[in-house]
Amino acid sequence: MIESLSALDLLLAGGLVAALGVVQFWHGLQLTRSLLMGSLRMVAQLLLIGYVLNALFATESLGWVLLMALMMLLLASYEVIARQKRRIAGWQGYSIGLLSMGATAASITAFALLFVVQPAPWFTPQYAIPLLGMILGNTMTGIGLALNHLTQMAASQRTAIEGRLLLGQTADQAMSGLKQDAVRAGLIPTLNMLAAAGVISLPGMMTGQILAGAPPLDAVRYQILIMLLITAATGFGGLLAVHFGARRLFDGRERLRLERLAPPKR
Template sequence: MTYIALDTTDLAIAAILLIANGLVSVWFRLGLERTLAIAALRMVVQLAIVALALRFIFSLDSALWTALFALFMAAAAGYEVVSRQERRVTGVAATALGAGAPFFAGLVATLFATTLVIGPDPWYAPRYVLPIFGMMLGNALQGTSLVLDFITSAAVRERAAIEARLALGAGRYEAVDTILRRALTTGLMPIVTAMATTGIVALPGMMTGQILAGVDPVEAAKYQVMILFLVAGSTGMAVVAAGLGAVLLITDDRHRLRLDRLTRK
């Protein structure tokens, strides 16, 4: 298995296309050039730090360091989920939900993969656990963000209808049933679209990376199929947990709608 190593010059050449985006922003007065530059710089710094950290953790092959890094990833995911909400629920419960839903879903899918599907020795080998967990966490984070944002925004928009149902004796989940179902559909749509278009419209990043590293395309495709199945499962668990939890956060035990708990971004 061989691959072509990249140096700093190669990365600089690839960045020309990003600079072209900045020029488009300037030409059309979009005001995105600063945002693009910051995002690109942040990406490079974050990947460099993560790459060095993974190299260190891989060399240790320690379950403790693997777990600590996974917890750090989950904490960062929780921050991202909360920061993306247009209307967010105040208090630590919202942050716990934003971090807990993708973490739990990603953990279950990762353990399922390493213990029952791939079976590395040891099962907690960071070279397998952390990349898989990162993919599960990233997709579950996206689904969680979409669900929470949809439910909070829809609750404000459809307040009168929800309160009317509650006044007629409906429980909290019954009153927001339509909103919850639409939110879950929204949260699952990215992975459904990804599975439907993979292989025809686009080659996913993992499969492309393996092929570039010299892996046989058929073997790379097998791994990609496995990952998409796992991503679908973890995303489903995350969006359901986030949706049910969000309903609890915007209502109380007396089945009242509590929009006073929301704060605008």
């Protein structure tokens, strides 16, 4: 059984961050405020989600689980686009994030619940929400990186892309190398995660389960499942997002339309 943490225990850990803030202040790093705000925000967000999950687990209602999943999906698609240096302007940018994540993270989570984990009922929030959260978080990072690479490279390599169009290539042909690079860029964190798992780092979920008293091999099996699901979701999500993103950069006349990108962020 997990050892419960009291507010005092958390305050002790918080003391370490406070000490860091003081040292940073002495060194004139001007990071103390960000550190304080970031820590407070993290505590508030986690406490809030703790209460939400508590209520959700008590209800076991499909409607509430779906609503929660939809909110997570919407927030993730907003985050994907908000972090882009050259985002695709307008609602199309958000819809690319939403569509790619909905089609991959959400469906792969549903697949895992229905055919692999098989809790009863299949939408048991204790399984559904953490699974979706972990898959969505990683997919969001992968799709964000892939789209960021795609749009930045398209803007910087405009002459080369138009040069290929002028040689008679279609938009797909002219963008093929760039699309491959973008998909690769989106998968790099996942590939690093796979390579480091168990050797350089102990994954968070597995560590959490072990801390909660689960037998290590059970925790490992769950971790392997999660990593495989994350890899599939990130890979497919990146492919979809890059496909839709590249299509948005061209019009029906096979012209590169860079004005569909928002001005670069500073």
